[in-house]
Amino acid sequence: MERFSKEITVNNETRVFDFTKMKNMNGSKFFITSKDSNQKPIAFSLKDAGQGNWKLVPGSLRWLYAIEIELSNAIREKQM
Numbered sequence: 539m540e541r542f543s544k545e546i547t548v549n550n551e552t553r554v555f556d557f558t559k560m561k562n563m564n565g566s567k568f569f570i571t572s573k574d575s576n577q578k579p580i581a582f583s584l585k586d587a588g589q590g591n592w593k594l595v596p597g598s599l600r601w602l603y604a605i606e607i608e609l610s611n612a613i614r615e616k617q618m
Contacts, residue, residue, distance in 0.1 A: 544612040546605055551575065557613065568592065568613055574599075590614050 540559035545552050555572045567585045574580050582602060584592040592610040594602055602609075 540616070542612075542616050546608050546612065548601070548605055549575070555609065555612070557616075567595070570609065584609055584613065590617070 541557065543554055543556050545554055547553075553572050555570050558569045560567055560569055565586050567583050569581065569583050571579065571581045580599065582598045583595045584606075585595055587593040592613050594606050594609075
């Protein structure tokens with residue numbers, strides 16, 4: 539199981555995102571945990587969209603879509 543952490547800026551606030559890679563018969567995804575602006579724990583997933591791109595699983599918190607590219611880039615950087 540692959541794990542790593544990455545700091546990403548959200549609304550001028552740096553937050554730590556912890557990534558854990560999981561594989562099953564449907565392919566690969568990353569389970570990600572962090573804290574929201576109120577320090578409340580959150581969890582969500584990104585699924586492999588092909589060609590090195592990762593997309594949020596539908597139903598994710600709205601504010602996460604603003605940093606979806608940064609999350610995908612963090613995974614891409616670790617895989618190189």
